[in-house]
Amino acid sequence: MTLQAVLVVAAAIFAVGLYGALSQQVVVMIMMGLELMLNGVILAIGAFWWFLSPAPDGQVLVLVVITAMTVEMAMGFGVATLMHRSRGSDMTDSATDLSG
């Protein structure tokens, strides 16, 4: 178990999440992709903390990322609810009003 190994695993998780966030049409599935990306970020921060600088700063950064996940989830559910109420659908392809 080395820093490089953990970072490669984190990169793989991040890439899988990126694929999901870009390819999915359902809002909640896109949120899952974003969560997976942040999952990879959390793992990478944990590895940096342990292998490079085990000061409390790294732990605080992980908490900030977890908070970002919470905010993303809450706002995502809010947007999904709003879309479902106003359009009867939770697909992103039916919400392209602002696209150029």
Place this chain on the structure above:
Amino acid sequence: MSVVIDVLFWFLAAAAIFFGILVFKVDSMARATYALAISFVAVGVMLMIVNLEFVGIITIFMMVMEMAIMGIYMVMFMGMNPALMPMSMVHNRRWSGALAIGTFIVLAAGAVLIPWPARDGVPALDLTVSLGRALMGPKILAMLTISPALFATIVAALVIANPRGRYDRRGDDLKKRTPADPTRGGIGR
């Protein structure tokens, strides 16, 4: 001991990636949320391997609960069971895959090729206590930022998710005789 930790790490890493991929492969929304929860649990245990017990436990608890809520939302909004009625709900699959693979190659190459410095310092004896002291001391700004951000999120999510109520339709003082609706109701609209 080191071999055991290595084996455990690679097992958890394989599980985290495999179940992460499974999220976008399975037809059932419930299975997708379970798969994501397992991926998060694997990452949480990996954090615990590097002595981040508090953060690892928080990640596991929070994500398992979040996935439970997400499963309910999926069932609520989908209105049908995709496991029984498979359908494609993806777009731009080829470019998304290419971008994801490219991102992985760049990140992995950086992780392997960068000459990372040696470890600087040693972890505190009690990491949870050190985290608490940091949050209440020199890192209080993070705490002061997180708290109002979470409160603002609660308010914003409620405002977004709430349906149009009487105040939206008839004004703050409820004195508007004709409701301000996007579409007029009733016969002859």
